[in-house]
Amino acid sequence: MSEQNIDYKRAYERERKARDELEGLLEAQTRRLYEANIELEDKVAMLEKQKNVILKTEKMATLGTLAAGVAHEINNPLAYVSSNIESLFDFNDTLVGLLHLARELSQSEEIDPDLKAKFVELQKGMSFELMAEDIVDIGVDVQEGVRRIAGIVSNLLSFSRPKENKSSNVNLAEVSRSILKLAASQLRNVVVKTEIEEVPETCCNADAIGQVILNLLLNAKDACESELTRQSCVGLSINxxxxxxxxxxxxNGVGMDETTLTKIFEPFYTTKDVGKGTGMGMAIVYGFIEEHNGTIHVESKLGQGTSITVSLPIIN
Known part of the structure; x- marks a missing residue:
């Protein structure tokens, strides 16, 4: 082999080696760029998630402040109305008695004609008999309305501020059994399936978590009420x-669409008929779970039903 061919071979080998090294470096750099891009995408997704959490937290805090103000403004006149209704109920028997007496006097032939004429004139708008029949029902309806308003105010206050801290070591399996007994009359028209395992005690506010379980059970029951094509079933599991x-x-109720799923924790948002829901139940649930450093996950499909899972850390 000539010296010229040897030099050419050496040059070729050097070039090939340099090219292989360059390709290796390029491949390694490409791999690093790809991994960095994946990591960047994960961080962007995490930041977006954190931003949404912050926005939701700020929104809930603002709404909580507004709710507290509204609740206090309503509470004062509500106290007057409630007190006066109680007084009216105390007067009820006397008022009904007077109306019956007035009706009898208006039909009597033994009273002064002028007085009788006044009784007759008074009854042109509404008879004493109808008033006596309606006055009790009207009082009951007003009392029910006040009771509902008081419930809304109570929910607003529960949402807007944390309850007194009564955390203690409790067994949530026992709490859930107590709630099932409490809600038995409300759940009598549905089949309730339970899988309650014995779980470790944890430090939490038993009243708050009990309220969470109760709200979720009643919401599940309500979701089944309009589903008439199959037996309504509600499930509760603890593990x-x-x-x-x-x-x-x-x-296995009506389920929720995507729009409803994004709004269920918003205060005052409800899909229930007017008068059947205040839209505060799930907002309160969210607040209680957040206070306990827990999470809540919702899965739902229209026409198939909904599953809501709350995860709470075990705190000793």
């Missing part, structure tokens, strides 16, 4: 996984 206690409530 522990690693360092968390899971509370799941499911139903």
């Amino acid at each position: 522990a996984i690693q360092e968390h206690i899971l509370i799941s409530v499911s139903d």
Whole structure:
């Protein structure tokens, strides 16, 4: 082999080696860029999620402040109305007696004609008999209206401020059984399926978590009421996984669309008929779970039902 061919071979080998090294460097750099891009995408998604959480938290805090103000403004006149209604009920028997007496006097032939004429004139708008029949029903309706307003105010206050901290070590399996007994009359028209396992005690506000379970059960029951084509079923399960206690409530009701799913935790948002819901139940649930550093996950399909799972950390 000539010296010229040897030099050419050496040059070729050097060029090939340099090219292989360059391709290796390029491949490694491309791999690093790809991994960096994946990491960047994950961080962008995490930041977007955190932004949404912050926006939701700020929104809930603002609404909480507004709710507290509205609740206090309503509470004062509500106290007057409620007190006066109680007084009216105390007067009720006397008023009804006077109306019956007035009706009898208006039909009597033994009273002064001028007085009788006045009784007759008074009854032109509405008879004493009808007034006596309606006055009790009217009072009951007004009392029911006041009761509903008081319930709304109570929900507003529960949403706007944390309740007195009464945290203690409790067994949430026992809490759930108590809630089932409490809600038995409300759930009598649905089949209730339970899978309640014994779970470790955890430090929490038993009243608050009990309210969460009750709200979720009643919402599940309501979701089944308009589903008439199959037997209505509501499920409640309690179990522990690693360092968390899971509370799941499911139903085979009407389910929710995507729009409803994005709004269910907003205060005053409700899909129930007028007079049947205040839209505060799930907002209160969200607030209680957040106070306990828990999470809540919702899965739902229209026409198939809904499953809501609450995860609470076990705190000793």
